[in-house]
Amino acid sequence: MTAQEGRGRTSGGGPLLLGVRHHGPGSARAVRAALDAARPRVVLIEGPPEADALVPLAAEEGMRPPVALLAHAVDEPGRSAFWPLAEFSPEWIAIRWALHHGVPARFIDLPATHTLAWEKEETGAAGEGSPDGRAEGGADGSDEDEETAEGSPEPVSPEPASPEAMSSESVSSEASIRVDPLAALAEAAGYDDPERWWEDVVEHRGTGGDVFAPFTALEEAMSALREAYGSGGHDRDLVREAYMRLQLRAAQKEFGDGEVAVVCGAWHVPALRERRTVAADRALLKGLPKVKADMTWVPWTHRRLARASGYGAGIDSPGWYGHLFGAPDRPVERWLTKVAGLLREEDRIVSSAHVIEAVRLAETLAAMRGRPLPGLTETTDAVRAVMCEGSDVPLSLVHDRLVVGDVLGEVPEAAPAVPLQRDLARQQRRLRLKPEALERELELDLRKENDTERSRLLHRLRLLGVEWGEPAVTRGSTGTFREAWRLRWEPELSVRIAEAGVWGTTVLAAATAKAEADALAAPSLADITGLAERCLLAELPDALPVVMRVLADRAALDADVGHLAQALPALVRTLRYGDVRATDTRALAGVAAGLAERVFVGLPPACAALDAEAAQELRGHVDAVHGAVGLLGDAVTAERGDIRHGLPGDIRGRWHSVLRVLSARDTVPGVIRGRSVRLLLDEGELAQDEAARLMGLVLSPGTAPADAAAWIEGFVGGGSGGGMLLVHDERLLGLVDAWLTGVPGDAFTDVLPLLRRTFSAYEPGVRRTLGELVRRGPGARVGAAVSGAGIPGFAADLDDARADAVLPVLRLLLGLDGDQEHVDENDIDDKNLVGVAG
Template structure:
């Protein structure tokens, strides 16, 4: 008996094709199902029937010796291939994947799209093929929108008596297209793939199967209808290179299906396609109801009347446009008009959440996986951190054991290059080191990165330790090493710290560049602070951090000498970072207060502030750095405002260079300009200098001055402008002699009842914090 082979040409990830495949299989009752896909997946095809398998999922194949070389074959509920897989599992029918093996695909350097059927449309056209057969058919039919044409003729087509009729029509259309397709690299790949498919069809016949259903891309149907000789196909496949590969199932997302590049599938509306496939009964009405639920959850006023009118408008638009059923375009136009009040912003929410969607699939525990992947899955379950496609914020309190373990896991994964969690700023205003905020977002390609990281170790901790030790051995920059130390402490990698600390000590002893030392110190100090709240032993870091701080203080003034504008700006950033870091260094046990690094740092700033201006002697320092040093000393209370005013007066004197003075002002005001409002002497000095700069010189200084004052707070700029508009501010000396503004004691005392209420004090007249302030009656100003 000759076997009957039925070719079901489909559009990948098309809900109409999926429904047609389901109907055709029910009509054919095949005893073998062949599906376009990598044959390596035959061993794990049965997992499709597992109750824990929830699409969207994907087959992941990678080269054993080079896991970065990987490809995905995604499947959604509405994928025809998935429907065929489930039919075979539910009816106990043998199923085989019949595309060119991944072992050959990787060796032949196939395009990395991973989408069954080949390269993207643009790449295919560049390689001499037809970019999008659907678009070509739509153009031949006189339609300018291939998606709309395909929806009308396939997706919205009502089933009729013969389930195989649509496949015959598609095959005829593809045969006509292939007759005009030019030759090129893509055609060569298609020849190899189709030769292998034909060999698998012959193998199914030899195995004794009599009713064989082949589910493949419609493009391949003409090449499989007419069988050339066996020798012809063997000659095509002879001598093909191959590589050792592994394959497994991994979760996938609708959002990844919607991407046209990388590992995407190029589907514009996977959420809509999922709805069409799962809601064949009144799809438009159910779709509008789902949109209404979404908008209500986002606090948009949407009623049942909105749903009714939106459905009516969508159906009316479909009639006016000559379509058999309202499609995605009609429904979105109706939603924009009726539910979104014409707002594209609200419609974008619908598109993001429903048209595309955030669905994330699940795979059973029995799927093949490297030991590192299994350990990660175990940790995700024990720490109650379920991967999700939708982005969400996670706030951790590191004083709690569970949150501390979660933090360590996320930091370890980041060190391994798996950025499932990214540090974020918390909405809660907190400067404590016990709180961390993460933004979690799981991407399917992290499965590849887990496989890549598997050679570092079999558990997440071992792998992170192994990679940290390798990075320490390969690091050439001191800042990279200190950043690595911080990562190790945050991740709790005590096993990697000895090797990293040895590399850090060796590198720090040899590095004499103050800029390198300054870039390295902040990370060490942050690590010391986190060590306390996490219970990590960071004792070894204290000596290294203090040594770096001392060396920075000694070498700071010479390192700031003779720098140009760009070098001065870079050093100013180092000044701010080191100043903040030194202030956070904890005092060492038994040390004299005068030996604290902050004291030596202050001495270095004093020395820097007193240096000659650049352009003068060899010890010249740019005004930007001298002004910044004065401001840091002023903010720390190591200089009073009178001394700061005296130094400003010297810099802004007529004997000084205007460019150097402008730089000094920029460095001085970089920490905020509110002090100009509280110290009229400084504001007067600045006003005198600005009004005395010659016009030609002022034009040259405008970029620096604009950059300086644009960095001030808006309220400060406004108040300074109001004071300048009120009239001359006078000389600095006159301003300094001016009496201070009189305090309105009555208005100040009016706040006392509210303050007492906030502090929980029974009576402001008896409060220990305010013993000398008489109680004021509560007035309307309170």
């Protein structure tokens, strides 16, 4: 049958119009059967015409769907849009059919040059749309409530949660009257679930018989909907359809009226069949804005085809649809076998008997529900009941791994790409870092050259805004020579790479230029110090001098102690990288020492006369500076107080002096005074007797209850481990207990929220132990009466018998067992060994 003969089977006369639902396996099979039957001389496909030159790449061996056409504005790469295609997309089938049969395949939708400019005019001029001005693109011409039976391969924006490329839902007044054709047809057929209706009438229908019948039926249904609803709230479709009609006329003139096949969303078929004058169509296109656009193929993922991802590509279950399209026979049996294999990999007991029973249950449910074959709903119910024992926990794994899936497409190297993308691809191959859609953990040992280069690449990409890897907490090691990353490649990262291409042609050059620009534009001192840390992690030696110069200038002019305290920790952390990454940190050390000195001088005056909120904020700064001083002190040669990297040897002593000043001044808020006392106690700069004396003074009747409660919060609150301190120090707990029981009733209500915040941070076991100690009362604790140490559970002297029991283990841990050339085991004092180990 020729296209001329087949066109009569689709509403009589004209070109062969194949209305489809995008990403529908049933539509894909029907398109292939119709093209095989009609044998047209040209295939027209809904999509941007700029992609015509990219069509031959679909036949390359390295091209594996899912993939997407990516269009971006040349002068503004961040403004972009995607047209995703899966192996079960009718458009992809049409492209592959045309290439296999040597037939031209052309895209006939509105050019991307207008799409991107039109969106920019809407979101840019109106100041609405996406927050960064990017396209509000939605695949299938839909957002989440607009999943269409026909689909509409309108561009998908790189931003998640984006509706329609040419129509921002946030600014469209027509959003409330948009029509979902799939839902309308399902409702007319008596279905409450559009997906279930589509499966019953299309996906479960064979390709035998009249291959044009499904297209005829869909065209009639859409014609009735268009007659009732007009454009259905999709007014911009009128402009797109005018352009498609012009392209269709040109193809008919070139190849003949009966030799043209069109694959497009079924929603557009009545409009393409409609008789309109050329002048009327051109009038709709007159005056459309333009931008210079570039286009290429990029990998896509099944997860990004799912509506839940925010891209609105029209299907909830791409993995399931891919299975339906690829299964030659017995799709339910094959699917449940696949589910069983996944659950077995997760160490769940699933046998072949489970699969057989699940198949029977799915078929029974389909019969009870009046469905021709089991669909996703029936198979899911069967898996839950038979394989998951009614639990939704393993079922969620099945949904994530199989129903949605983590398939990542591939594009050939011949596909156009910006120079930065090519440099990144070279480094990915050299470092054996393959982009993957499935999130995975990567642990790096920075003592190894290859791992160090991987770390540099990932940090440089983060500087460029390409969030391929996210730092994670390393397991089993706190050393700076280890790094852990969580890697997941997302399709929109291709846009970020194109956008970052304005900074340079290689990852190193682009990251360097971006860091220099960010330093000059940084809004705060803390941002600059954080940038300096990232420059060291990414090893950008050319950018670091610029960042340090800006940092020194800003630090000299900034008199806000809070800003200086925020900036110091990040700057000090970078000093550790010199040993691991062989980076010269002398310039950073000098700036860090200067910042620390300015914080020491300015902190006591800055802590005076603060309200509760400001005091809590400054307490956080005190903690941050304390941690930073500890790292600075580690960079100092302690034995002789030498100066290393320009750091004074007594920097910890200077900080301890500041803490003593803060702990003794009445004008300093209680939360800061209490925190200062606690830090001095933990550092061994304050005896327990002195700490107890200071607490007793604060908790005396002469101190306002609110101030005393704030002091307690600073001393034992938050994540400071104060609960364990109270458990093991009878005197401190007794002081708190005596003060708390003596607070007047009218003041107790005021201090209760602060006390709840203090003690609620303790772990449940600590709170329980404190409650038991308080219930027993001071002096009545078990073991305390006979303990000279005053700490429950500890004797006054060393228990020799218990110490001897741990000596063999200590010798093994310290490497003192066996033949030792330089250690005579008989010369070791066992008690000293226990003391050293403790």
